[in-house]
Amino acid sequence: MWIFGWKEPSGFSASSTAEEVTQGIDGTGLTAIFTGASSGIGVETTRVLALCGVHVVMAVRNVDAGRTVKEAILKEIPGANIDVMELDLSSMESVRKFASEYQSLSLPLNLLMGYGNSFHAIPRQHRTAVCDKLFRSFSLNTPFVGDYEKYCKTMKNTARKGNREGRVVILSSEGHRFAYREGIRFDKINDESGYNSWFAYGQSKLANILHAKELAKHLKEEGVEITANSLHPGSIRTNLIRHHGIINSIGNMFGRFFLKSIPQIGAATTCYVALHPQVKGVRGEYFWDSNIGKPSSKANDAVLAKRLGNSA
Numbered sequence: 001m002w003i004f005g006w007k008e009p010s011g012f013s014a015s016s017t018a019e020e021v022t023q024g025i026d027g028t029g030l031t032a033i034f035t036g037a038s039s040g041i042g043v044e045t046t047r048v049l050a051l052c053g054v055h056v057v058m059a060v061r062n063v064d065a066g067r068t069v070k071e072a073i074l075k076e077i078p079g080a081n082i083d084v085m086e087l088d089l090s091s092m093e094s095v096r097k098f099a100s101e102y103q104s105l106s107l108p109l110n111l112l113m114g115y116g117n118s119f120h121a122i123p124r125q126h127r128t129a130v131c132d133k134l135f136r137s138f139s140l141n142t143p144f145v146g147d148y149e150k151y152c153k154t155m156k157n158t159a160r161k162g163n164r165e166g167r168v169v170i171l172s173s174e175g176h177r178f179a180y181r182e183g184i185r186f187d188k189i190n191d192e193s194g195y196n197s198w199f200a201y202g203q204s205k206l207a208n209i210l211h212a213k214e215l216a217k218h219l220k221e222e223g224v225e226i227t228a229n230s231l232h233p234g235s236i237r238t239n240l241i242r243h244h245g246i247i248n249s250i251g252n253m254f255g256r257f258f259l260k261s262i263p264q265i266g267a268a269t270t271c272y273v274a275l276h277p278q279v280k281g282v283r284g285e286y287f288w289d290s291n292i293g294k295p296s297s298k299a300n301d302a303v304l305a306k307r308l309g310n311s312a
Contacts, residue, residue, distance in 0.1 A: 010278055012290035018048040018267040021290050025275050028053035029162070031108045032274070033151070035059045035087060036115030036171075038066040041233055044267040045113075047073050050080035052275060054111070059087035059098060099151060108158040111274050112151055113169040152226075159225045165280055166226035169273050170212045172286070174232045176299055178202035183298040184210075186311060207308060209286055209299040214309040216284035229279070231269045231287040 007013045012021050032049060036042040037058035049056050050073055060066035066084040073080050085101065088094040102109075155166040179202035185191070212230035219226045272290040273279055286295040298304060 008289065008291040010272070010276075010291045012268070012272065014289040015265060016268050016290055017265055018044055018271040019051070021268050021272040022048055022052050022275050025052050025277075027275055029164075030110040030275075031055040031057065031158075032111035032113055033057045033059055033102065033109060034111075034113045035089065038062060038069050041171075041266040041270065042115055043069050045270050046082070047076070048267060048271050049274070050077055050082055052271075053081075054275075055081040055107075056083070057102070057107070058082060058084045060084060061086070061088045061090075102151075103154065107154075108162065109151065109154040110158055110162070110164060110166050111169065112155060112167075113270065113274060115171040155226050156224050164225075166224075167274055167279070168212065168215060168226065168228040169270060170208050170228070170230045171270065172208035172212075172230040172232055173201075173205040174288070175202050176205035176209055177296045179206040179298065183301065183304050184308060186307065206296070206298055209295055210301070210305040210308045212286075213284040213299075213302075214305040217305075218309075220283055227279075227281065227283045229273050229282060229285050229287060231273050232293065233266050233269050 027049065030053070032054050034042065034046060034049070034056055037046045037056070038060040046056050046058060046069065058066045058070065063084055063086050070082045070084055073082060085098060086094070087098040155168075158164075159166040175198075178198060180196075180199045183206055184203055188194070209230045212228045216228040219228060269287050269290050273287050276290075282292070285292050286299065287293055
């Protein structure tokens with residue numbers, strides 16, 4: 001249980017904070033695109049990255065919320081380098097527009113960091129018919145799927161010119177262990193029969209891990225200094241289960257005793273994987289509590305990962 005805070009091989013534990021795992025790290029000169037940066041864990045992650053000197057491009061659906069977060073961080077860290085750009089991961093048009101706009105800015109790209117959508121955990125009655133079809137594709141829960149080549153090209157150029165390792169960091173979850181029995185239902189992504197919100201959520205998080213592993217493999221084969229890893233941020237109190245009635249009530253009742261506090265601890269693993277020297281050269285791993293963790297057998301299925309890569 002995280003509250004005991006036992007230190008593991010990295011020297012950090014489940015109770016380590018984002019500031020602790022990045023203490024003494026200078027991120028000056030690094031530029032990061034970060035989706036999901038305007039709420040929950042994302043806010044603290046953005047703050048700590050900025051504190052380390054990273055130029056953070058907040059890729060957010062709600063631009064006003066993003067600007068509010070930016071202003072709050074600037075009050076604490078006047079020299080923070082933060083930009084806010086619109087990106088709605090539920091819209092492929094928005095994804096392509098963002099990619100094009102980013103390229104037009106001629107900015108470098110060292111870190112590509114993404115918190116996928118939590119849509120698969122929301123019951124169907126809370127979703128529109130149009131978005132239902134869009135989000136039912138598990139690939140949309142893996143950020144950067146659309147127009148990834150544009151990001152990748154920019155990252156490759158940045159890594160070569162700056163002689164500095166690039167990192168792709170994808171948030172997954174221990175929920176990946178609760179995917180459908182076959183792992184990913186490639187032939188039933190939009191099938192209404194047998195749909196289960198929790199299994200679909202697990203499927204999407206499993207896709208996150210597999211995507212990171214397959215991407216890491218290809219980048220290594222290309223010989224570029226860019227790594228890709230996935231992570232579980234910890235059992236964090238978020239609004240993910242707000243639509244699940246009794247489960248949400250139980251979570252609110254006991255969560256304060258057993259779940260991590262977002263601002264203090266929840267962002268630690270993300271910041272660790274993004275910036276820490278210990279992660280240099282590490283590829284295709286799944287991190288948990290700022291240490292390399294062991295995912296499910298499905299998450300280590302190379303055949304499944306390859307099929308996912310071919311279908312993205």
